[in-house]
Amino acid sequence: MQGGGVQAVQLVLLLLLVFVVVFGALARRLQTPFPIVLLIAGLALSFIPGIPRVTLDPDFVFFVFLPPLLYAGAWTTSWRDFSYNLVSICSLAFGLVAFTVLGVAFCARWAFGGFDWRLGVVLGAVVAPTDAIAATTIAKRLGLPRRIVDVLEGESLVNDATGLLALEFGIAMVVYGQTPDVGEAALRLCWLIAGGIGIGLVLGRLIEWLELRIDDAPIEITTSILVPYAAYLAAQAVRSSGVLAVVASGLYLSRQSTRFFSPRVRIQIYAVWNALTFILNGVVFVLIGLQLPYVLAGIRGQYGLRALLLYGALFSAVVVLLRLFWVFPGARLAYFIRRRILGQRENTPPARQIFVVGWTGMRGVIALAAALALPQMLSDGRPFPQRNLIIFLTFCVIVVTLVGQGLSLPVVIRALGLAGNEGANCELAEAQRIVLEAALRHIEEGRPRDDPRWAGFYDDLAQHYRERLEALADSPDGNGPEGHRKYVDLLREVMQVERETAIRLRNEGRISDEVLRLIEHDLDLREARMMGGVLE
Known part of the structure; x- marks a missing residue:
């Protein structure tokens, strides 16, 4: 690569990171989910x-961005909640994808000339899967009930497999004129699922074995x-699902990580992954917005502006309505299976929660990458029909659903009166109470009865845990009473005095920078634990 090319790439990367930082901070100030702000920023910057000009390479998306973002999503997903909601997740990840593909194929054949x-199957397969990044980021940011977030997370982690399988068969029909065989499609789907999950679990078990034998944070x-x-x-x-392999390995290793990650490594690894996912998420959504000139360039001259706007609005409405049409009977079917077949004690899902699941069908970079990955030519050398229109319609769906x-x-959410994570807060408070009581029992049982020299240590530690239990008991959500908040504020002030004193000692030359960093690290850990609700 020539020097000018290297400098151009460096400039583009630098600008992308600057955009992510600036507009990510703006999103926080506006209290708006950052995928929306970054997408709008990318559109404006274009x-x-x-x-x-930055072109979005589909292979770059699938092989560079997708694996770590899916892995991070799987890592933060609760296996208990994922397995409990598996029927609902499958209803959306398999049933809704198939319904969307068929519904879009029917509507496209009727509404758009040349389809x-x-x-229609190709177009439906491109826009059928929701985006793991967009859906979960927005759902968590807006404080949706935990059950809804769990279902949306699970759906967006799994439905890429069925969407990409449908796209594979759709492209084969268009490019080679092949008619899909139902038996072949079923076997292909089984291999995608079984092979992907199996590879993910085998790799997860191998990594677990390796992690148990090393304790080195950088490695x-x-x-x-x-x-x-x-x-x-x-x-x-091996032509199985890379998506499911990543998800399976992430779910497995997340559940087993308490066995092999030391506290020191866990703190560092979470910090690294938080930064990594923020950067990748931000770059992805800015890149989507920056694709507008290329999307318009491909379609310009073939259709008038009014026709394009009409097509985009009509198609986006169809995609949104198809999801809403599916979620209500799909939720009832999932309820029937869980209650009647699996024997789970389950109440009928409220209609307002079902509607929110239907309204939270954001599309993102996977849909756009799938559209851009469509082949340019058919097997006989003719151009792929309606390729530019498919890309444009996909872009419209992303903008409409995301923004x-x-x-x-x-x-x-406000209109339907849906609260946030009260259940999760109560579960956290109950878990904290049980953990603290177990620690207090251990202190009392280990107290030496015949050696008074250590009695003071045990008394101080036991009193510390009793105070934490009392603070927890005074608040059902675990936030503590006003006096406890005052204690936290005072502790933060005292720790700031410690920091300022250490900095003064360094500035006076009485301690080295290395000693200052050690003191700051200790204070940072204590404050991080305090902010997480666990006081030292």
């Missing part, structure tokens, strides 16, 4: 003359970053 069933952090790429590439190599539905979600 019109500014002189901004470097037949085969092209373990690097290994954790390599895992999703290894899972994805291994599954893709339109994302910005309207707070209004919908």
Whole structure:
């Protein structure tokens, strides 16, 4: 690569990171989910003359961005909640994807000139899967009830497999004129699922074995970053689902991580992954917005502006309505299976929660990458029909679902009277109470009865845990009474005095920078635990 090319790439990367930092901070100030702000920022930046043009390479998305983001989503997903909601997740990840593909194929054949069933299936498969990044980021940011977030997380982690399988068969129909065989499709789906999950679990078990034998933070952090790429590439190599391989390895290792991560490594690895996912998420959504000139360039001259706006609005409405049409009977079917077949004690899901699940169907970079990955030519050398229109319609769906539905979600939540995570807060408070009581019992049982020299240590430690229990008992959500908050504020002030004193000693030359960093590290850990609700 020539020097000018290297400098151009460096400039683009630098600008992307600057955009992510600036607009990420703006999103926090506006209290708006950052995917929405970054997408709008990318759209606005695409019109500014002189901004470097960045094309979105589908392979780059699938092999660089997708694995770590899916892995991070799987890592933070509760296996208990995922398995409990598995029927609902499958209803959306398999049933809704198939319903969307068929519904879009029917509507496209009727509404858009030049679309037949085969092209309709391709278009439906491109826009059917929701985006793991967009859906969960927005859902958590808006404080949706935990059950809804669990279902949306699970759906967005799994439905790429069925969507990409449908796209595979759709492309085969268009490019080669093949008619899919139902038996072949079923076997292919089974291999995608079984192969992907199997590879993910085998790799997860191998990494667990390795982690149990090392305790080195840099090595373990690097290994954790390599895992999703290894899972994805291994599954893709045998034509199974790389998506499910990443998800399976993430779920398994997350559940087992308490066995092999030391507290020191856990703190560092979470910090690294938080920064990594923020950067990748931010770059992805800015890149989506920056694709507007390329999308318009591909379609310009073939359709008038009015026709394009009409097509985009009509198609986006169809995609949104198809999801809403499915979720209500799908939720009833899932309820029937859980209660009547699986024997779970389950209440009928409220209609307002079902509606929110239907309204939270954001599309993102996976849909756009799938559209851009469509082949340019058919097997006979003719151009792929309606390729540019498919890309444009996909872009419209992303903007409408992410910006339109994302910005309207707070209004919908307030109108339906849906609360946040009260159940999760109560569960946290109950878990903290049980943990503290167990620690207090251990202190009392271990207290030496015949050696008074250590009595003071045990008394102080026991009193510390009793105070934490009392603070917890005074508040059902575990936030503590006003006096406890005052104690936390005072402790924070005292720790700030410690920091300032250590800095003064360094500035006076009485201690080295290394000693200052050690003191700051200790204070940072104490404050991080305090802010997390666990006081030292």
